[in-house]
Amino acid sequence: MKEIDELISYTGKTGFEPSVLSDSETAHLVIKAHRVLSYRETEGVKMEARESPDGVELLLSIKEGWKIKKPIHLCFGLLHRRGTQRIKLKALLEKGSSAKFIAHCIFPNAEEVTHIMDADIRVGQDAMMMYSETHYHGVSSGAVVKPKAVVKAERNSRYYTEFNLRDGLVGDLELDYQVLAEEESIVELTAKVFGHKRDQIKIKEGITLKGMNARGLIKTRVALEGNAQAEVIGITEGMAEGARGHVDCMEVVKDNATARAIPVVRVTHPKAKVTHEAAIGSIDRKQLETLMAHGLSPEEAVDTIVKGILR
Amino acid sequence: MDLLELRDITFRANGKYILNGLSLTVRYNEVHALLGTNGTGKSTLAYLIMGCSGYKPSSGEILFEGKKINELTLYERAKLGICLAWQEPVRFEGISVRDYISVHNKDIDPAPFLELVGLHPELYLDREVDKTLSGGERKRIELASVLALNPKLAILDEPDSGIDMLSTDDIIRVIEMFKKSGSSVLLITHREEIALISDRASQLCGGRIFYSGEPERVAEMFKSRRCLICDGEVCKDERD
Numbered sequence: 001m002k003e004i005d006e007l008i009s010y011t012g013k014t015g016f017e018p019s020v021l022s023d024s025e026t027a028h029l030v031i032k033a034h035r036v037l038s039y040r041e042t043e044g045v046k047m048e049a050r051e052s053p054d055g056v057e058l059l060l061s062i063k064e065g066w067k068i069k070k071p072i073h074l075c076f077g078l079l080h081r082r083g084t085q086r087i088k089l090k091a092l093l094e095k096g097s098s099a100k101f102i103a104h105c106i107f108p109n110a111e112e113v114t115h116i117m118d119a120d121i122r123v124g125q126d127a128m129m130m131y132s133e134t135h136y137h138g139v140s141s142g143a144v145v146k147p148k149a150v151v152k153a154e155r156n157s158r159y160y161t162e163f164n165l166r167d168g169l170v171g172d173l174e175l176d177y178q179v180l181a182e183e184e185s186i187v188e189l190t191a192k193v194f195g196h197k198r199d200q201i202k203i204k205e206g207i208t209l210k211g212m213n214a215r216g217l218i219k220t221r222v223a224l225e226g227n228a229q230a231e232v233i234g235i236t237e238g239m240a241e242g243a244r245g246h247v248d249c250m251e252v253v254k255d256n257a258t259a260r261a262i263p264v265v266r267v268t269h270p271k272a273k274v275t276h277e278a279a280i281g282s283i284d285r286k287q288l289e290t291l292m293a294h295g296l297s298p299e300e301a302v303d304t305i306v307k308g309i310l311r
Numbered sequence: 312m313d314l315l316e317l318r319d320i321t322f323r324a325n326g327k328y329i330l331n332g333l334s335l336t337v338r339y340n341e342v343h344a345l346l347g348t349n350g351t352g353k354s355t356l357a358y359l360i361m362g363c364s365g366y367k368p369s370s371g372e373i374l375f376e377g378k379k380i381n382e383l384t385l386y387e388r389a390k391l392g393i394c395l396a397w398q399e400p401v402r403f404e405g406i407s408v409r410d411y412i413s414v415h416n417k418d419i420d421p422a423p424f425l426e427l428v429g430l431h432p433e434l435y436l437d438r439e440v441d442k443t444l445s446g447g448e449r450k451r452i453e454l455a456s457v458l459a460l461n462p463k464l465a466i467l468d469e470p471d472s473g474i475d476m477l478s479t480d481d482i483i484r485v486i487e488m489f490k491k492s493g494s495s496v497l498l499i500t501h502r503e504e505i506a507l508i509s510d511r512a513s514q515l516c517g518g519r520i521f522y523s524g525e526p527e528r529v530a531e532m533f534k535s536r537r538c539l540i541c542d543g544e545v546c547k548d549e550r551d
């Protein structure tokens with residue numbers, strides 16, 4: 001089997017559609033371990049990749065004013081049971097451009113696998129970036145995954161990101177995203193993770209609302225069962241007139257799982273406003289009973305509620 | 312045989328009798344209104360019949376189609392054909408109205424049920440059953456979902472309460488639909504005009520059924536009651 005086919009054979013878990021690789025109008029990049037297996041640039045989309053001994057350094061840019069219609073697919077995989085993949089990503093969306101990225105991160109056989117993503121992202125003035133990533137770490141709980149991003153959202157830009165890890169085991173996850181939001185920009189960070197067995201989840205997301213009328217939302221949804229543990233830190237800082245931020249964290253626990261939520265709100269301008277809500281608890285009894293009254297078994301009811309929270 | 316029979320039900324909570332020797336029947340394909348003021352135990356009775364957590368009779372029997380169901384779980388009772396529309400239905404994140412109404416059967420078309428409760432399917436099917444819905448919208452969706460279940464017994468806990476409550480016409484339309492599909496309805500309310508649309512009515516007072524019979528008679532008695540909040544003391548002598 002060709003290397004790329006082998007990698008693609010696992011991507012169903014993250015919703016990847018292999019046909020995008022042959023679509024001449026869709027930009028893509030496929031990296032397995034330390035090698036770039038496939039990539040395509042399209043008009044307005046520029047990619048540069050440099051392989052290193054333990055990973056790949058990437059430069060992605062969207063040219064000024066270009067609105068990329070079709071999502072750009074990124075696939076990062078490591079199929080070995082042991083190993084390290086280090087991705088250093090520099091992304092630039094130039095002034096007035098827009099693009100949606102769909103990333104698939106696949107470590108299906110991880111027993112001792114480390115994946116480190118170190119991203120430096122700049123969303124230019126009036127630009128819009130959506131970055132949706134879905135992970136699959138297999139069922140051995142042997143992945144250590146550390147996605148880290150430092151993002152600058154410039155004036156009147158939009159930056160939306162969604163991190164999903166809902167299938168299989170998590171292993172150890174340490175997510176750290178920090179965004180600086182300038183004047184009139186809008187930033188939304190969403191993370192949805194389902195932890196099982198002995199999974200360890202640490203999510204730290206921060207938005208600094210530096211510019212006037214900047215808006216920020218941090219939304220985190222975590223479901224835990226078995227002996228999984230999670231700590232969620234959501235930090236929003238309002239530093240300018242009209243800045244508005246909100247931190248919304250919900251964690252649902254079952255069995256012996258434990259969850260911790262630390263919403264941090266800081267306001268250093270009298271006309272800024274930041275709010276937060278955090279809820280941790282077992283599955284809501286009334287929700288359960290309502291679904292059971294509709295004919296679902298207790299197991300089906302729990303499954304429906306958890307899937308809804310993580311949807 | 313009645314569809315539902317409650318025999319001498321007593322329920323105590325925190326050392327206080329909420330229900331005390333309550334007996335009631337609901338017949339097949341009957342709409343039975345249960346009238347009572349706030350705090351008389353109407354919702355408690357609904358939870359006892361449904362088998363909600365923490366609601367088990369201290370004494371007495373609950374019979375459904377002649378079979379004692381005291382020991383059955385809520386899920387088992389639902390499987391027998393009992394369903395409850397809560398007075399304040401819970402919200403769900405990430406579950407669409409479409410999925411909620413068809414949660415028990417993915418093959419049903421939820422649109423006609425939404426229309427029956429006065430909601431436009433195209434505006435609501437893809438919305439989530441979450442906090443963005445008003446109280447009235449959520450109640451209508453709950454009624455639609457119970458209609459879609461086609462239960463043998465639908466317990467409707469104050470469908471007429473709330474700020475943006477359903478109108479009497481809305482409720483009549485929903486009740487007629489339940490009857491048409493062969494369901495029985497236990498309609499819990501504190502509005503006597505709502506009770507008038509039932510086949511039979513009962514007044515709950517002081518933890519017991521004070522009177523059962525013609526809806527007009529029960530509504531009249533309820534309207535002329537001497538207590539605003541029923542504690543069973545004012546009517547005690549009349550009842551005994």
